[in-house]
Amino acid sequence: MNTDEIATTRGSTVRSENAHTAQTSSQASSAAPTRAPQSAPPAIDLVDIHRSFGQVHAVYGVTLCVEQGELVALLGRNGAGKTTLIDIALGLGHQDSGTARLFGMAPHDAIKRGLIGVIQQTGGLPPEPSVRETVSTLASAYVDPAPVDEVLELAGITDLATRRIGKCSGGEQQRVRLAIALLSRPRLLIMDEPTAGMDVDSRMQFWQTMEKLTTGGLTVVFATHYLSEVEAVAHRIIIMNRGHVVTDESSRTLLNTERAHIRATVSEEHRDALVNEITALPGADKWTYKFDDGQIAIDGEKLEPAALAVLNTAGIKDFQMKRTSLDEMFTRLTGANTEESDS
Numbered sequence: 001m002n003t004d005e006i007a008t009t010r011g012s013t014v015r016s017e018n019a020h021t022a023q024t025s026s027q028a029s030s031a032a033p034t035r036a037p038q039s040a041p042p043a044i045d046l047v048d049i050h051r052s053f054g055q056v057h058a059v060y061g062v063t064l065c066v067e068q069g070e071l072v073a074l075l076g077r078n079g080a081g082k083t084t085l086i087d088i089a090l091g092l093g094h095q096d097s098g099t100a101r102l103f104g105m106a107p108h109d110a111i112k113r114g115l116i117g118v119i120q121q122t123g124g125l126p127p128e129p130s131v132r133e134t135v136s137t138l139a140s141a142y143v144d145p146a147p148v149d150e151v152l153e154l155a156g157i158t159d160l161a162t163r164r165i166g167k168c169s170g171g172e173q174q175r176v177r178l179a180i181a182l183l184s185r186p187r188l189l190i191m192d193e194p195t196a197g198m199d200v201d202s203r204m205q206f207w208q209t210m211e212k213l214t215t216g217g218l219t220v221v222f223a224t225h226y227l228s229e230v231e232a233v234a235h236r237i238i239i240m241n242r243g244h245v246v247t248d249e250s251s252r253t254l255l256n257t258e259r260a261h262i263r264a265t266v267s268e269e270h271r272d273a274l275v276n277e278i279t280a281l282p283g284a285d286k287w288t289y290k291f292d293d294g295q296i297a298i299d300g301e302k303l304e305p306a307a308l309a310v311l312n313t314a315g316i317k318d319f320q321m322k323r324t325s326l327d328e329m330f331t332r333l334t335g336a337n338t339e340e341s342d343s
Helices: 005-016 017-028 082-087 107-112 131-139 149-156 172-181 200-215 227-233 249-257 268-277 304-310 324-333
Strands: 044-053 055-064 071-075 097-102 116-119 186-191 219-223 238-240 245-249 259-265 288-294 295-301 317-321
Touching: 044 082, 055 082, 055 245, 071 082, 071 200, 071 227, 082 097, 082 219, 082 245, 097 107, 107 116, 116 172, 131 149, 131 172, 172 200, 200 219, 200 227, 227 249, 227 324, 238 249, 238 324, 245 249, 245 324, 249 317, 249 324, 259 304, 268 288, 268 295, 288 304, 295 304, 304 317
Parallel strands: 071 219, 071 238, 116 186, 186 219
Antiparallel strands: 044 055, 044 097, 238 245, 259 295, 259 317, 288 295
């Protein structure tokens, strides 16, 4: 994702958007956007997006709609197609076919209006100026930026204002990037590994800020490898694999699923009878099994009948049954090796 291109585009064009900005400045007095009306267009609307690099299908027929005010986690292994899809959504890459719209307009138009903020994990910050000098300099690119003190406070770096960027830790520099991204009062914020390098307290503060901003109408889409954070904060979870969306569910639906797994040790003399009993149960055709070297493993939804069958079998040891975690779901859905490139 080339956010330098976005910054350059916004910095060189935002002054030509006087009419739009004048209207916006009369409606908003902070970095947080006002909540959109119910009839507002989606923040992101992708329809049947295809993108190939030679023989590699990086994105294959993805249709995706993100409503305004959502906090969405976009997950996938390296090469799943996430970066390619985001680049297309932002107008930084082109699709072979399909349509991409942001707030009902072409991505380039949304960026020109300052509606989009992007946070990358690395790059883009000069080491010598102070935090305040850096943010203030970039604020001057906008006709009506959010107040510098306000974005510093939202990013939790007011106490770092006089520190040189080069002296800031990786996590502190991520919060500087957040402050910069909020200068245009964006309505959509796209973030790559936003809490990388942050300590536990900083992460908590960061996500509290995101929740506050989404409550006010900001749309947030983020990619991360911290799946525990996804479970804690995301409203919706999208998982990509080999260019396809393989899961797109609300967090409540996905994480409160009845999917679970059973593990136990069974004696050889009772093994065949137990296998026959389990495979004959209602719903067994939707479960996955593995019986090997005295170990039994069952994965699926509504496993209570299987659990009773296992527990009622003589000689059972080491019985375990627990809900499938997001880590396990992610591994199951994306476990195959991929050849796609996210570049």
